[in-house]
Amino acid sequence: MASKTLIPAVKGTREFYPEEMAQRNFIYEKARQASRLFGYQEWDAPFLETIELYAAKSGEELVKEQSFVFPDRGGDLITLRPELTPSLARMIAQKQNELVFPVRWWSFGPFWRYERPQRGRTREFFQWNVDMLGVNSPEADAELIAVAATFLKLVGLTPEQATIFVNNRRLMDAQFDALQISPEKRMEVSNAVDRRAKMEAAKWDEYVLELGLKREQLDGLKQILGNYDLWQQSEELIRLFNALEALGVKDYVRFDPNIMRGLLYYTGTVFEAFDVSGSVRRAILGGGRYDNLLRDVGGDPLSGVGFAMGDVVIGILLKEKGLIPAFIPSPAPVLVTVFDASLWMASYSLAAELRAEGWNVITYPEPAKLPKQFKFADRMGVKVALVLGPEEAASGKVTVKNLATATQESVARIEVSAAIRRMLATN
RNA sequence: GCGGCUGUAGCUCAAUGGCAGAGCACUUGACUGUGGAUCAAGGUGUUGUGGGUUCGAGCCCCAUCAGCCGCCCCA
Numbered sequence: 001m002a003s004k005t006l007i008p009a010v011k012g013t014r015e016f017y018p019e020e021m022a023q024r025n026f027i028y029e030k031a032r033q034a035s036r037l038f039g040y041q042e043w044d045a046p047f048l049e050t051i052e053l054y055a056a057k058s059g060e061e062l063v064k065e066q067s068f069v070f071p072d073r074g075g076d077l078i079t080l081r082p083e084l085t086p087s088l089a090r091m092i093a094q095k096q097n098e099l100v101f102p103v104r105w106w107s108f109g110p111f112w113r114y115e116r117p118q119r120g121r122t123r124e125f126f127q128w129n130v131d132m133l134g135v136n137s138p139e140a141d142a143e144l145i146a147v148a149a150t151f152l153k154l155v156g157l158t159p160e161q162a163t164i165f166v167n168n169r170r171l172m173d174a175q176f177d178a179l180q181i182s183p184e185k186r187m188e189v190s191n192a193v194d195r196r197a198k199m200e201a202a203k204w205d206e207y208v209l210e211l212g213l214k215r216e217q218l219d220g221l222k223q224i225l226g227n228y229d230l231w232q233q234s235e236e237l238i239r240l241f242n243a244l245e246a247l248g249v250k251d252y253v254r255f256d257p258n259i260m261r262g263l264l265y266y267t268g269t270v271f272e273a274f275d276v277s278g279s280v281r282r283a284i285l286g287g288g289r290y291d292n293l294l295r296d297v298g299g300d301p302l303s304g305v306g307f308a309m310g311d312v313v314i315g316i317l318l319k320e321k322g323l324i325p326a327f328i329p330s331p332a333p334v335l336v337t338v339f340d341a342s343l344w345m346a347s348y349s350l351a352a353e354l355r356a357e358g359w360n361v362i363t364y365p366e367p368a369k370l371p372k373q374f375k376f377a378d379r380m381g382v383k384v385a386l387v388l389g390p391e392e393a394a395s396g397k398v399t400v401k402n403l404a405t406a407t408q409e410s411v412a413r414i415e416v417s418a419a420i421r422r423m424l425a426t427n
Numbered sequence: 428g429c430g431g432c433u434g435u436a437g438c439u440c441a442a443u444g445g446c447a448g449a450g451c452a453c454u455u456g457a458c459u460g461u462g463g464a465u466c467a468a469g470g471u472g473u474u475g476u477g478g479g480u481u482c483g484a485g486c487c488c489c490a491u492c493a494g495c496c497g498c499c500c501c502a
Contacts, residue, residue: 008492008493011493011494065428065499065500066500066501083501083502111502113500113501113502115499115500115501116428116429116497116498116499116500117494117495118495118496118497118498119495119496119497120502121500121501121502125502126502127502128502129502198498261501282501282502283501283502284502285502286501286502307502308502309502310501310502311502312502313502314502337461339460369458369459369460369461370460370461370462371458371460371461371462372462373461373462374461374462374463375461375462375463376462377461377462378462378463379462379463385461385462387460387461389460390460391460399460399461401461401462403462403463406461406462406463408461
């Protein structure tokens with residue numbers, strides 16, 4: 001075999017053979033459908049950006065450790081985009097005076113992060129981003145969560161399988177204040193909260209105490225993190241859940257004080273969706289409200305809320321739950337066989353006529369034994385096979401065979417289209 | 428960047444330091460105008476790569492590359 005001489009694909013990339021491509025398109029289509037149901041507009045940003053764009057606001061780790069950065073021929077440092085939000089902020093800021101607000105935009109495209117590939121994580125991935133800018137309210141936050149929940153519903157995930165957990169940064173800050181955890185320590189404590197599910201309870205306690213918290217602060221923190229009624233102390237969250245109920249997606253959403261999210265720029269509502277059955281322990285999607293992003297890139301202050309979903313984790317999940325539609329190899333339901341060399345072009349003409357009528361038609365590319373051609377039709381998932389042999393040619397007919405039922409009929413050439421339509425209808 | 432596991436036929440895997448194998452898949456035929464099922468026949472490999480130990484290495488040792496799983500971080 002030639003395997004020795006094959007140049008391998010770049011580490012952490014995925015190759016989309018037609019079956020994987022169909023899966024990716026399934027996810028894309030459902031994301032598109034959910035976005036459009038709420039009236040969001042599709043948009044995109046450059047895949048290449050300068051490193052300065054991310055240096056301004058993204059986390060240091062994301063820029064320094066996890067970005068693909070390389071000099072272009074002029075010596076400028078170019079970055080393969082690791083996230084979309086900074087580009088969004090710039091594009092909004094550039095046209096801040098002409099856009100119709102609120103802006104409701106969605107996007108689905110490739111991103112790159114230089115990470116160690118592992119389950120649910122690749123270096124090249126596709127991400128669905130949905131954002132609303134120009135409205136700062138819990139009701140707007142609820143709409144974004146509803147878009148996410150609608151997606152989960154559209155792909156067939158039930159609330160028992162996938163749940164969106166919600167928290168609020170301001171609420172948690174108030175709680176931390178009450179415990180007299182200093183603002184400088186909030187970040188570290190937040191990170192600790194993020195990691196809590198992955199650590200043993202005793203070890204986590206130890207870890208938090210090492211951060212400099214006192215024993216009673218730790219106890220207080222644990223009390224907060226175990227209080228699932230805490231949302232009732234937040235006017236924002238009360239309004240949020242009220243709106244979620246009206247939007248018909250409350251089943252998918254639960255308050256959870258343990259949801260923090262590492263990203264610096266979230267200021268209010270934060271949320272993350274997880275596979276509740278627990279096979280993939282990574283977030284399916286995550287998002288929240290960001291108040292300062294536009295100002296940080298040099299625009300006028302403008303609040304936004306949004307979320308992102310990578311294609312990798314949701315792909316694993318959908319596959320596991322059997323929610324990816326069966327793969328049909330050929331997009332053509334009709335195969336025209338080629339009986340022999342003398343009738344080859346007659347078959348091609350027949351195929352051309354059917355295409356002119358709007359059918360997707362695949363031909364066998366050369367004369368071959370019929371068993372071989374039928375086997376090919378079968379492997380390609382074709383529903384109907386046409387035979388134009390000497391008998392048919394002599395009588396001006398075409399044999400139309402329904403591969404699912406193994407029945408066939410010989411019909412006049414002008415009747416072929418109707419015969420195909422009948423067979424496809426009964427399948 | 429750190430830790431662990433695994434690399435054998437196209438795929439999934441087996442082989443006590445002693446002749447490198449099985450199932451599936453594939454090709455052909457049974458069947459010269461009809462697919463899936465069945466049966467028969469057939470091909471298969473520098474055992475990831477490079478060194479070392481040994482009379483002898485798929486197996487042991489070292490290095491290297493790749494993949495997977497976890498840490499970090501996050502979609």
